[in-house]
Amino acid sequence: MPAMDWVQKMSESMRNLNYRGNFVYMHEKQLESMSILHLKNEQGEKERLLSLNGEAREVIRDNKNLTCIWPSSRTVVIDHTKQNSFSPLFIPDDIASISQLYDVKLTGKDRVAGHESVMVFISPKDQLRYGIKLWIAEESALLVKSNLINELGEVIEQVMFTSLEVLLDSHDLTLNTIPELDESFTMVRYHQGEPSEESSSDVAWHLTDMPKGFRLDSVLKREVSATGLYVHQMIFTDGLASLSVFVEKESVQNHSGSTSMGAVNAFIRIVDGHSIIAIGEVPAATVQQVAESVFYQEPNL
């Protein structure tokens, strides 16, 4: 099976199969242990991500809500969810454009968490995006390991399952929370409804120098509860990588320049009293190029 077909099959399996497992997340010389349970039935998908280190932080996602539980602070936060799965959906339509930007190839076989796996290496053809290496279980097509690789060829973030079980009979399974949600919990909800989407013709902020292969995917407009200020978010993608540009009335106190956290880079710039922040899982040069090319133009002119 070609490499891209494995990626497609993996995307479908991650969403359609019932499974549970533990994995480690490595980044910046740190190791986090987490567990995941994914259920799919006629009602849709449900997932739980649980941190096994320190506080049992718990994130539960279903078709409608994203629920976060912090037992030690007895807090539950609920919000609407945009995606209905932790696993990204691979869109077959992207394949043609992706092949112009990335080389996708099978690089061998390996055994991870007891699963025989095929290795798919998606390597960028330029230095504007990261590469990613995927280990996909041959039998289930579930993702068992992934490495994010920077422009220098270094592994900068890694997720690797240490155990993974496909659940064949999920009728008796339910998604449990670790603590009982009793009266001592404080329910926190910040807003109702979802961000409004803007049509591209109404967007007043534009880019003069879009990195090769990236395109505008969507635009959102929101109000910050605490300040009443409006924030515009433009999301760009090349089919595999993505970055966002946030524009808001100046609120980061004239800070400008670049910053990073693990594989995520951000570049901040002040333009006409507005903060322009480009952020994404792409190299620093890419977010800088995007941030520096943002300009304001009256819509529909």
Place this chain on the structure above:
Amino acid sequence: MNDEKQKISHLLDEYSSNNFEKKTIDDLLDDVNQQYCLSRYQMIGQAMRHELPNKIDTGFSPVVMSRIRQTEAKNKFNVDPKKVVTTWRWEFLKPLAGMAVAASVAIISITLWQSVSFTPGSTAPDASFASVEQKKIDLLVNQPIQVAVPASTTLGTAKRNRNNNGMHWKVIRDAPGLERKLNAYLINHTEYSKSMQGLIPQARVAGYGAEK
């Protein structure tokens, strides 16, 4: 821990009905961020008095949403803000700055933004400000459902953890507001973008703030 959080911690440590530092209290009432911080410390204190039960089965979201609706209905009428304030158990509040807060902040930030209706033809980002007084009222009336509070709680812990090589933004020193902002942006980016990076983006969110 930054100066403001230290003041709040000190205030909670030393609290008795007679020795509140008036200026700190005044500052507190003028700053919704600090109020939220204080309420978080209160919750941490409450958590110390509870044992976590065994796991339970739950139809999760419907249960929680139902409880929120009930609480909202309960709070809708005859809420005396002073009464709400005085029910806080000050004596249990301890300066556990960020114990639970750091981990939670990233995902709390998901919900930072309120939705608005887009008006076709609008151009530059608008700006509108609620009065400080209104914010105070909103904060009090909405206890214990904390509506429209800023996702600001990562500040103290971020600074504390930075020396530990924890997972935090490499930001300019003493710019906690910037780190807070970046957290919110990262979470919203993760939620709304379509990166094909497996579970890494979600693990990044869940792991944020964890110490080495």
